[in-house]
Amino acid sequence: MEMENVVALSPSSLAYQTDILMQVNAVLESKSLSAAQLAKEIGVSPATLSQVLKSKYPADPTAVVDRLDKWLRLRQEKTATPIINPGFVMTETAKLITSDLTYAQVTESIVVIFGSSGVGKSETLREYKRNNNNVWIVTASPSRSGLTECLYELAMELGLDDAPRRKGPLSRVVRNRLRNSEGLVIIDEADHLDYPTLEELRILQEETNIGMVFTGNNKVYTQLTGGRRNEDFARLFSRIAKKRGLHKVRQSDVRAVASAWKISGTAELNLMHQISERPGGLRLLTKTLKLSAMYATGGTITVAVMRQAFSELESNE
Incomplete structure (x- = not known):
């Protein structure tokens, strides 16, 4: 019996593109993810994805279809893996952190959570944000340790895309956005922040009556107290309602x-x-x-x- 000749479809061929688009549309129709999320995962705009899926893209869609093909293959590989990644796990440490975050938001207080890397702090922060309204997370870094950059990063997290870049006006628009929000601002990697930035955040918390949490490594508590309870840091230290040190994996x-x-x-x-x-x-x-x-x-x-x-x-x- 003669074997049939199998002809591989070219990525630019109409049959290949039609097949890929049919598969993608089937996934979207299953409601397992949104078109906006898919567009983000393949790195194109939602408008471009919509036009390609409806065969109304004005240019050559080959490059976009190729991205969709790669996305489908990765999705299939994940599906073929018999072991399901459980995602976030609510460990005992995560429960303690969640309790601290809740306390800060409900009582409109300042809380400090510090400890070793890899105990689950950052993952728990993100999980808390997913499950609660008006929770904003800013990650400090060497480039975002100063007052203006930290405030601007917070403005972006708050959705203030047209926020001014001068610290005076910037502080005011952030303050107006946070006031009466009953929200929680979380500053991760807070050990990077300098003293003027810490003081600005302290005042911001007081003026807006929000919860505020500083998290970071074992240096963060020392950073927030100036290494000792001296006069410069006394106003900040006295307003820390709760602190938790997490120094090893349980x-x-x-x-x-x-x-x-x-x-x-x-x-x-x-x-x-x-x-x-x-x-x-x-x-x-x-x-x-x-x-x-x-x-x-x-x-x-x-x-x-x-x-x-x-x-x-x-x-x-």
Whole structure:
């Protein structure tokens, strides 16, 4: 019996493009994601995506269709992975952080959360924002440690795209936006902030009656107090209603992550504890599990698979 000749379709061919567009439209019709989110994931404007999907794009759609093809293939690879990434895990530490964030927002207070990298602070902040109204997160950095840049970053987070760049007018528009919002402003990596910026944020919190949370590494509390309770920092220090230090990954957190990933073997749990004790803690552990899920066969993450994934991540450091 003669084998049929299989002709690969060219990415620029009409049949190829029609097939890709039909698959994408089927995904959108399933309501598993929005067209706006898809446009963001493939890096085109929503208007461009809409025109291509409706075959009304005025230019050659080949480049956009190629992006859609790559997106579909990645989606299929994720679907083919039998192990489901549970996403955010509400660990014991995450519960404590969530409680602190709630306290700050409800009581309109200043809270400081500081500790080692990789205990789950930033992930919990993002999860809290997803689940609550009027929560804004700004991440400080060396380039955003000064007063004007920090305020402008906050203005962007508040949706004030046309905010002025001079600190006086900028402070006023931010203050007007926050007043009576019953919101919560979170400054992550707050150890980067200088003293004038900290003072401006303190005054902003008082004038608008919002909650404010400063988070960062173990230096953040020292930064907020000037290393000691001196007169320069007394006004800020006296207004810190609550502080929490998180200095290591809890064993209960690792067990919660294992349960979420449906891992129960003693050897696997022991290895997870060992990984969580390395620099990066839960962040490194989660990266290891995500890579392990790609290597696992039969829907099971074993010690051997975890070691392979961890070794590969370690070699890339």
